[in-house]
Amino acid sequence: MEIIEEICEKIRIKSNFRHLPDISFLKPNPDTIITQISEIFDTKIAKNDERIVEICSILLEKLAPQLQAFGDRGKTPFCQIVNIIVDKYVKNSVEPVNFQLFREVCERAVDGFAMMTEQWNFLFLSAKILTILNLTRREAGLFAVLMRKINKNEILLTKLRGKKEFVQLEGSLEL
Numbered sequence: 001m002e003i004i005e006e007i008c009e010k011i012r013i014k015s016n017f018r019h020l021p022d023i024s025f026l027k028p029n030p031d032t033i034i035t036q037i038s039e040i041f042d043t044k045i046a047k048n049d050e051r052i053v054e055i056c057s058i059l060l061e062k063l064a065p066q067l068q069a070f071g072d073r074g075k076t077p078f079c080q081i082v083n084i085i086v087d088k089y090v091k092n093s094v095e096p097v098n099f100q101l102f103r104e105v106c107e108r109a110v111d112g113f114a115m116m117t118e119q120w121n122f123l124f125l126s127a128k129i130l131t132i133l134n135l136t137r138r139e140a141g142l143f144a145v146l147m148r149k150i151n152k153n154e155i156l157l158t159k160l161r162g163k164k165e166f167v168q169l170e171g172s173l174e175l
Contacts, residue, residue, distance in 0.1 A: 054104070054105065060111075087131075129150065
């Protein structure tokens with residue numbers, strides 16, 4: 001995991017606002033790493049799905065803007081990673097066996113989401129954020145941490161406040 005984090009950090013550091021680093025190996029095509037990870041997770045061949053989710057959460061946390069630059073619809077790497085994390089892991093972890101991993105994955109995902117800019121697909125992103133928040137609200141400490149992360153991005157926060165469900169969740173934090 002440390003090696004993946006180092007690689008992601010090096011890619012992120014080389015990235016600047018004018019040029020994205022070459023991460024074309026993550027572009028969607030039948031032979032990409034992300035597609036292969038998604039297929040392994042789908043077929044349940046993997047003996048340790050938690051490892052796959054952990055890798056995906058690190059990629060999202062460290063490289064969300066770069067991944068999103070390839071697009072955030074359909075089978076793009078961004079969508080595949082987000083779907084693995086939210087739809088295949090978080091939704092299926094109502095009572096997580098490894099709560100520490102669950103917490104780390106949720107925090108990394110929201111860190112990635114909190115990098116949102118105006119160009120991102122807000123409908124897709126808001127659905128995933130609301131899913132995570134709804135599934136973590138019974139864990140007050142985790143829920144509060146996730147809300148603080150969201151509050152750091154004014155664009156994201158403003159758009160989410162336009163959704164009744166988010167406003168209700170935000171209000172439950174204040175109670």
